[in-house]
Each structure stands twice: as C-alpha cells, then as structure tokens.
Amino acid sequence: MTDNKLLEVEHLTMRFGGLVAIDNLSFTANKREITAIIGPNGAGKTTVFNCLTGFYVPTEGRLTLHADDGPRLLERTEGFHIPRNNGVARTFQNIRLFTGMTVLENLIVAQHNRLMEASAFSIAGLFNLGRYSRAEKAAIEKAEFWLNKVGLYDQADWNAGNLPYGSQRRLEIARAMCTDPSLLCLDEPAAGLNPRESAELNVLLQSIRDDQGVGCLLIEHDMSVVMQISDHVIVLDYGRKIADGNPEAVKNDPAVIRAYLGEDEDDELPPEVAADLNVDPNAH
C-alpha cells in the first residue's frame, strides 16, 4: 500500500495573518486514483491547491510527491518550479486559457520547457536546426492526441476564447495534461457544465486515471461527478478535515451532513441536496 502513495500531505497549515485557512490537514492521494476534496464554500479547498502548485508557500507542514524517480518535497520548491520539475499540473476555478491564442497554441505553450530545451534556448530554433523541428513535431503530435481525446480536433485553429464554455473547460484539462504531470489538480472542472457535459467530463477524467495513469486531485461541488468517479473523498470544513474515505462512507458520515446542512437539521432539507447526498430527508 505504501508504494502506491502519490501525494502525502502532512500537517499542512496555511495562515493569512490571523486567518487560518487550513488547519493541520493531513491526507494521502494514491496513484491511479481520483481523490476528491469537497466541502462548503470557504472551506480552504482552493488554498490546498495553491499550496500544492506553488502559488502559496505553506506556513507549516510537509507535502511529499512520490514521483516515479523518488519523493519530492513540494513545500521546498516555489512557484513555476513545481509544474516544471515536479509534475504537478492544475486547472483553475475560473478558466485561465490564453484566449487570444489558438487552441493548438495553448497546447504547445504547455510544452514550453521541453521545446525550450530542444531549441537550445532559441538559438538552435532561430536557425531552424533539425533537433528543434523534431521536438516541435513531437509536441504537435502530443497536442493532437489530446485534441482528439477532448474532442476539439476540428476546432484546433480556433481562438481559444471563441470556444463554448464546456470546450474551454476540456481544453484547460488537455493543456494541463500536455505538461506530462504525475498529479493533476482540477479546481471545479464541472462548474457551469450541463449534465451531458459533466457526463463527458467523467469519462475524460476516468480515462486520464486509467489510460494515462495520472493521479487526480479534484475539487468539485457537483456531487454527480464526485460520487461517480472518485475513489477517495476528503471533506474539509473551516480548513479542517472532517471526513476521509470512500464515497459511500463519506456520503453517510454525520459530520459531513452537519457541515453541509448546518447543526440544527430539520426535516425540510432542500430536495436536491438530499438527493445528491442520497439521504432520506425523514430518516434522521
């Protein structure tokens, strides 16, 4: 079991001045699994992501990524070095594509570091030496693979900003995957998608897990996504972990129900929440 660990978060604490956004959080995410982090708004989910991907430096704690070639301490590396050297890629809650560039360019930019090396920091590329054109061809092939995967091949030369919302979400995932990550952090990938699109998203994420063997960390409010594809669910509330386990166990955890629905539960739960949590409104 131990060598199946991908990410180990130990005693992670993040304080902004007096505000404790994450309080002594520990969890593990396994290889080839989708680990979902859920919790009410403001629970600190995105802050965990920002710590993992180098946007914040954690106040305390240790973040270990067990990559194929040995463990790496994420809290020791900063900023862009994490996606570059440690293989952690992420998407954003509010989509951050390069909207003025084409879909294909978005995917090529994601392979920047490999191409930069091949172009000998632009010197070989300036004179169009063979090594660079080979690298560029490989980059295009990888981009094409992901374009097919997310179903955007026909829109490859569109401006990314002209894509419909759902396609933009998928493109952002494809772009993150083009960096060859070992851990993919998805910040609310299903937000704003219609049911059909979120079903497609489920298929895509499962394929990333099973075919690419990439571990996913998923923040999501859409329970239809979380419950269907997650192998492991962690529930945060006020920066603390209140539940951890497989979806079934978490769903029925009284602490989770309390966090989502408040302390004084009455019998009139909002029906859609009740349905999502699969709780009989009159059961408790």
Added chain:
Amino acid sequence: MSSAFASSRTNGSEIVKELAFFAVVALLMSVMILGVETVDRPTGLELAVRWDLVLLAIGSTVVGRLALIIRRESISRLVQAVLITITAVAVFEMFVRFRDMDDRWASPVSFDMAFSSAVSTVVALAFIAIVFAIAYFSMKEKGVAEVEESEKLSSKIQLAYRSNTKKIGLVGIIFFIIFPFIFGENRSAIDLATLVMIYIMLGWGLNIVVGLAGLLDLGYVAFYAVGAYSYALLSQNFDLSFWLCLPLAGIFAASFGIILGFPVLRLRGDYLAIVTLGFGEIIRVVLINWYDLTGGPDGISSIERPSFFGLADFSRRVPEGTIGFNELFGMEYSSMHRLIFLYYLILALALVTNFVTMRLRKLPIGRAWEALREDEIACRSLGINPTNTKLSAFAIGAMFGGFAGAFFATRQGFISPESFTFLESAVILAIVVLGGMGSQIGVVLAAIVMIGFPEMFRELAEYRMLIFGAGIVAIMLWRPRGLLSFRDPTILLNMSQKEKVAGELK
C-alpha cells in the same frame, strides 16, 4: 434653412438655436486662448486682443456645425456632397481672407509659406476634407443594411490582407530595396527614407516588448540612447570601428534592458509604464549631468562615420592607407554614396529585426511571450518561468533599440541628450499602437504615417500638426485597435490561413 430643404426634420428656428449654442461654446473656448496675446513692447509686456482669430474660430465652428446639420437631415447624398464641398471651400477661403487681412500673420508664422505652393493648398484642402469626413462618418446613424454592407467590405479587406500577408511584405521589401534607384539623386528623399526606416526598426524592436510580451514600456528611447552613446564613446575613446561597436552597442543596450527588467518584474500595466517612463528619464538625466563622460548637454560631436565594411571610405579625401568607395568600384565620387549606403545599412538592420522577431514568434520563447501577455498565472501553472521570459523580451527588444541607436549616432555624427526625450518614446510607442499591436506590417504603415508624412509636409510648418491630429483621430475612430490589428496564429493544424480567416469571419 428649413425652406430650402423641404424634407428636413428640424425647422429653421431650431437650427438657428443650435448654431447659436455652438457659437457661444466656441466663443467661450476661444476667447481666452486665442483672443488675447501677450506682446513684448518697449514699455513692457502688454496684452493685445485678436478678435479676428476669435471670429475665425466661431465662424469655423458654425460652418462645421452647419455641415453636420446638413448631414443629419435626410437630404440626398449628392446634395450633401455638394454642400459639404461648398462649406469646406468656404472655410478654406475664410482662412485665406483672414490671413490677407492682417500682416502680423504673415511674418512670424510661416503662413504664407504654407499656402505658397500648389501642393500645400491641396494638402490644406485634404485636411479640411478629412475633418469633414470624420464628422460625416462619426455622426452617421447607419441602417442595418448599410452596417452589414460595410462589415462585408471590411471583412473582405481583412481576408485579402490576411491571406496575402507574405506577398504584401515581399512587395514592401522590394519597394524599399529599389527605393534608392528611384530617388537616387534626391538627397532629401533618401534622408527621409532613412529616418522612417530608423523608426520602423525601433517600432519592430518595441513591438517585441509591447506587442508580443504585453509589457507597456514608455522608456524605450533609453535603450536607443544607450546604443547611440555606447557607439559614440567607444569610437571616440577606444577608436573602435563601427562594425565592432554595433554588436557591442546591442549588448550594452540588452544589459540595460535586463537592469530595467529586474525591478519591474512584478509590475503590470500602468505601474510598469510609470517605472519605465522614469527609467527613460533617468538615462537622459544621467547623460546630461555626467559631463566628464558624455559631454552633458553639449553632446558628442564628430562621431566617426561607418566605412564600407572596413574596406573603403566614403569621404572625399580618404585618410592615408585606405581607399575611397568610389575608387573601389571605379566610380565618380558622389556624396550620395554614403547616404545610400547608410540607407541600405538601416534597411538591413531593420529587416534583421523583423526576421528575428517573426522567427522568435514561432519559437517557444515567442509563444511564451504571447502567453504571458494573455495570462501570467496560467503561465506559472504550466511551468513557464515568468522572470526569464520577461527579461528575455526586455533584453531582445532593447538590443534592437541599441543597434538602431548606434546607427543613429553614426548617421548623425553628433548626438546629445536632446535626441532622447520622452517624446521619442511616445512616438515609437504610438507607432506600435497605431500599427496594431504585434503587427509587423502595421508598424511600417504607422511609421510612414507618423514620421514620413509630417516630414514630407514640413513646408506647412506647424499646421502639419493639425493634419497629424486629424489623422490620429481618424485612426482612433475607424480602427481603434490599430491599423492592422489581426493576430496571425504561429502554427496551424489543419486549415490553411485563408480558410481560417473565412471561417472566423463567417
């Protein structure tokens, strides 16, 4: 008025009211600015009134407004055109009349000169026509069909331009190459072309920083100055040749680009603009005050002229041990040889700038610049080093500024801090912005418009600034994102450029 145009929607008294209102506004605006003037008399400074100017201002405003009213009322196009022409001529006549009425106008301002030649008259009329055209089109409420028609036309132009960019560029290059053969004996034409070419090169250099990397740089002239002074000082103090100093000037300017880049890495937008503006001023002030090194406001004079790649010299009496350019090629001596050589030199430098930029755009570094302009946070999440990317943009942009500066120094033979004021930065930035950010051909057009036209119409003295202003207003109205504001994708997967444009415009 209303009786003359039976179909007009507004009646006569309303029109008169409207005209009166605008006359009052014009009076309020012009009475203090144009109406009084301080005159230096033996008894001291005195105020002189210039009612004629105020009247002229009010008159032009009323006539202009009248033109707008004529436009606004539903009168047939032909009648409108005739009336607008008549009013334009009337305004022009008023200018001429007033000039003749008062001698004072003729002497200090070169007004006589302005209207002395037939060309100038045409230009003045063209200016008035531009003003009216602006008024005409900006006030027009277009019908749906008309809008569609004009959009179709503009998209046709776009399509034609975008699918033929390479051809247009090639034609441009050929034109600039054969330019000296057409105007070989015309000294001022070659001089002007060289000047325009310097600004084209500066525009292309700044385009890397502003257009591609999206870093608003208001102090670009600093790198131009660094290049110019590095050549001048190296040449004077160490007796190095131009051909050795040219790369050195580029390297110095690039290092200054990195020096500027470091402190401003975290800044964006307005804040970046302010700091770069300050940097430009710092360089200028240092140049003025470091008297021992730079000669301060006196500048550096008799800077060495370039040789023909170290092989031959362009001067009439060549120094001992070298041969003249004319001897080398067995030609008669002509002072034009050096000018034409300088022209080809800056053309070559500019084309190198262009090709390097175009190539860099298609390389990972260029794509990273554009991605950084779009979204810096996304770049970081993809493992792109924003620091290095920004610094490389600053350094490469500055390097080309340095090359242009070295060329400027060797062409002028004299440099002083006067040549490197903020206004220069503003002009270069205006060339980039008016051309359309990131568009290489746009920069050429804008440089011709911004530098070429004002020089061509120099005989119009300060009135050319009026035309210049009208031109800028026209560009802002019709092409608010610059003359050519299309971004060519750096890579295409399965569509030709033409299909892509067509698909986009559908």
